[in-house]
Amino acid sequence: MNDSRVQASTQKLLELLEELAAFSTPGPGVTRLLYTEEWSRAQIFLQEKMAGLGLEVSIDKVGNVYGRLSGCNPQQKVILTGSHIDTVVNGGKYDGAYGIAAAMIALQDLQRNFGQPQRTLEVVSFCEEEGSRFPLAYWGSGHVTERYDGSEAETCMDAEGVTLKAAMAQSSFLQDITEEKASKRTGVRNDIGAFVELHIEQGIILEKTDTQIGVVQGIVGQSRYVVKVSGIANHAGTTPMLMRQDALASAVEMLYVLESSAKTAGEPLVATSGKLEVYPNTPNVIPGEVLFTLDIRHSEEDELERFCEKLLAECNEIAVKRGVILEVTSVLHTVPAPMDTKLSAMLENICRQEGKTYRMMVSGAGHDAQLFAPRCPTAMIFVPSRAGISHSPEEYTSPEQLVAGLEVLTAMLYELAY
Ligand SMILES: NC(=O)NC(NC(N)=O)C(=O)[O-]
Ligand SMILES: [Zn+2]
Numbered sequence: 001m002n003d004s005r006v007q008a009s010t011q012k013l014l015e016l017l018e019e020l021a022a023f024s025t026p027g028p029g030v031t032r033l034l035y036t037e038e039w040s041r042a043q044i045f046l047q048e049k050m051a052g053l054g055l056e057v058s059i060d061k062v063g064n065v066y067g068r069l070s071g072c073n074p075q076q077k078v079i080l081t082g083s084h085i086d087t088v089v090n091g092g093k094y095d096g097a098y099g100i101a102a103a104m105i106a107l108q109d110l111q112r113n114f115g116q117p118q119r120t121l122e123v124v125s126f127c128e129e130e131g132s133r134f135p136l137a138y139w140g141s142g143h144v145t146e147r148y149d150g151s152e153a154e155t156c157m158d159a160e161g162v163t164l165k166a167a168m169a170q171s172s173f174l175q176d177i178t179e180e181k182a183s184k185r186t187g188v189r190n191d192i193g194a195f196v197e198l199h200i201e202q203g204i205i206l207e208k209t210d211t212q213i214g215v216v217q218g219i220v221g222q223s224r225y226v227v228k229v230s231g232i233a234n235h236a237g238t239t240p241m242l243m244r245q246d247a248l249a250s251a252v253e254m255l256y257v258l259e260s261s262a263k264t265a266g267e268p269l270v271a272t273s274g275k276l277e278v279y280p281n282t283p284n285v286i287p288g289e290v291l292f293t294l295d296i297r298h299s300e301e302d303e304l305e306r307f308c309e310k311l312l313a314e315c316n317e318i319a320v321k322r323g324v325i326l327e328v329t330s331v332l333h334t335v336p337a338p339m340d341t342k343l344s345a346m347l348e349n350i351c352r353q354e355g356k357t358y359r360m361m362v363s364g365a366g367h368d369a370q371l372f373a374p375r376c377p378t379a380m381i382f383v384p385s386r387a388g389i390s391h392s393p394e395e396y397t398s399p400e401q402l403v404a405g406l407e408v409l410t411a412m413l414y415e416l417a418y
């Protein structure tokens with residue numbers, strides 16, 4: 001693209017990212033959880049923006065928003081690109097949103113510069129990927145790729161006891177869908193010929209190696225659990241130490257095992273407990289109940305399974321020793337997903353032709369792309385994250401780095417669809 005066009009695209013991209021970041025609950029960073037009012041307003045905004053770009057908008061029953069640029073060979077499968085609109089609590093403005101915004105601008109630039117594509121191009125804003133509000137993740141792409149059939153909405157509930165189904169009914173966006181758009185609601189998609197996702201790295205490798213582009217070879221598998229430890233709430237002053245069934249002390253010993261076992265296992269295994277709730281959470285009461293989460297990831301499925309089995313067995317031994325009850329619920333399991341080698345080779349060629357530095361790498365973060373990988377050729381493009389920080393208000397990628405990713409995505413979509 002010539003300089004003035006690059007500047008125009010850069011400006012539009014930065015503006016879109018700022019506009020999307022404004023759809024957040026008050027507080028540090030960006031918080032836009034599934035089916036909340038700020039989530040609804042962001043999807044309504046994207047629906048209008050996509051329509052304004054001349055794209056044909058459709059919405060499915062869970063609130064994924066698609067913008068379609070129809071090709072002249074409608075019988076050929078669709079080239080889909082995009083990412084997720086939801087965030088973690090106090091997250092950044094690039095995780096997910098960048099892949100959607102860049103895809104919208106790429107489609108606009110391609111249509112403006114090359115006219116109608118041979119194959120239909122679609123940008124998608126997936127309703128949810130993070131698993132931040134409800135104990136499941138990939139609700140958007142999981143709906144499209146048949147991971148979920150929607151029945152989960154009846155029972156899955158957030159920390160306030162609101163079911164997914166009730167949250168959907170309360171969403172001003174889903175209620176807002178006009179009959180005309182509703183008639184275009186898509187569900188499972190079997191017409192996708194390739195999926196390409198542009199995303200920030202959320203790690204430090206690209207920055208540390210001064211590399212512009214990451215070509216993702218694979219995405220790690222992950223297992224998430226909710227663990228409930230039930231002991232006996234009792235008086236902090238009158239209960240001898242050897243007569244306690246202290247749920248929090250038990251959980252602390254389990255979490256120490258989590259960290260020490262993960263360090264012993266070594267890279268690429270990572271294990272995190274990001275959420276812990278104590279009941280009754282009162283200074284002079286021995287905790288009777290504790291809930292905590294586990295998030296364990298590895299690039300090899302059998303190593304991931306082996307670690308989880310061993311860890312849960314050790315947690316059970318601790319529970320028996322301390323006389324507390326352990327209940328473990330698996331809330332997510334995604335297998336490691338290799339990206340398509342042919343598409344990755346195309347990305348390498350594009351980087352070489354454009355004189356962009358690049359490196360092949362594995363994603364430690366989960367992505368919607370990993371649900372498409374078993375169904376159609378799938379590729380991911382990374383751009384650097386400053387200091388490797390993500391899932392934080394400090395998340396940042398420079399305009400130049402954002403544009404480099406946009407240019408590679410645009411060139412890839414051109415090769416796939418024109
Ligand atoms: N891009 C992401 O941050 N994905 C996150 N979400 C899921 N579902 O993995 C994560 O925790 O890695
Ligand atoms: Zn994320």
Ligand SMILES: [Zn+2]
Pocket residue numbers: 084095096129199366367
């Ligand atoms: Zn993400």
